[in-house]
């Protein structure tokens with residue numbers, strides 16, 4: 001029986017640990033061999049792929065048309081691209097299809113993890129936990145500047161009511177908030193059962209004390225929250241983004257925060273995050289002025305794309321990824337929810 005070699009980019013110790021456990025529990029040790037690499041897949045690291053049957057990538061690896069073309073020039077052994085994420089906005093699906101490369105993902109590993117992190121960010125921002133933590137560490141027990149608002153009775157606007165958005169809705173309804181939602185495919189049945197209300201994007205922005213984003217990054221959602229959208233938001237509202245950085249125009253957000261219009265913003269994702277996130281740059285001067293400005297603001301919290309990071313999510317990511325690879329190399333069809341295909345080409349009119 002042949003062993004299929006898969007190189008895992010942007011991997012951390014926790015990935016290696018959970019992959020080894022999942023490989024054992026799924027009985028795949030004699031079928032798959034993983035090489036774990038800390039570096040991200042980029043145009044500079046494509047050489048690493050030579051001789052591998054599969055690559056396994058995360059959200060900040062670059063799987064662009066150029067990268068796939070470069071891989072193909074140097075090695076023709078590659079057969080599958082296994083994403084350790086639900087989102088696939090970082091992959092050129094058309095180029096993968098051109099070279100007959102399968103692409104698979106983990107569509108749902110823990111919507112709770114991401115929704116809970118977004119709520120943690122909101123609670124921290126609203127109640128100034130990021131300041132209180134450092135104050136008490138320095139034995140400063142003063143309360144000036146730590147005033148928040150009750151979330152009970154406030155209006156929370158949820159953009160995107162899929163798996164994660166729906167978990168967030170449940171939490172906010174439990175807090176006693178009024179929940180407004182916007183989705184291109186509204187789930188009116190759920191809205192009726194749970195007691196939240198679908199509305200237009202404009203009304204959601206105008207009415208919400210908190211706007212939290214759970215929509216995917218697509219061409220149509222790029223900079224969904226731009227200068228105009230920020231202008232529509234209620235004064236003193238809070239913006240939370242745990243979805244993808246590209247949904248928010250970060251420069252416009254900096255300007256809006258500088259003007260004092262918003263109470264604050266909490267971001268787990270940033271549009272140019274792949275330059276920095278997941279790595280330690282504490283000894284270097286930051287070159288990204290927009291990110292540096294956001295981090296410097298007292299009413300902003302930035303976490304480095306960690307909303308997914310729970311034990312349960314890591315276990316599910318490892319198990320689903322390995323099952324995808326085993327199915328593929330065993331010649332079985334990929335689970336239809338896990339396979340990602342290029343959108344069908346529209347015939348010219």
Ligand code: NAD
Nearest residue numbers: 087160161162163164165183184214215216242243307308
């Ligand atoms: P999902 O596919 O279950 O739900 C996405 C929802 O967004 C769908 O209901 C869809 O109809 C809606 N949508 C699409 N376009 C929209 C638009 N223009 N306006 C409003 N709604 C729109 O996805 P999910 O599992 O809930 O994940 C949501 C996003 O969260 C992912 O796309 C991913 O980018 C992000 N995510 C982040 C992390 C993290 O660690 N920060 C982890 C996992 C996922």
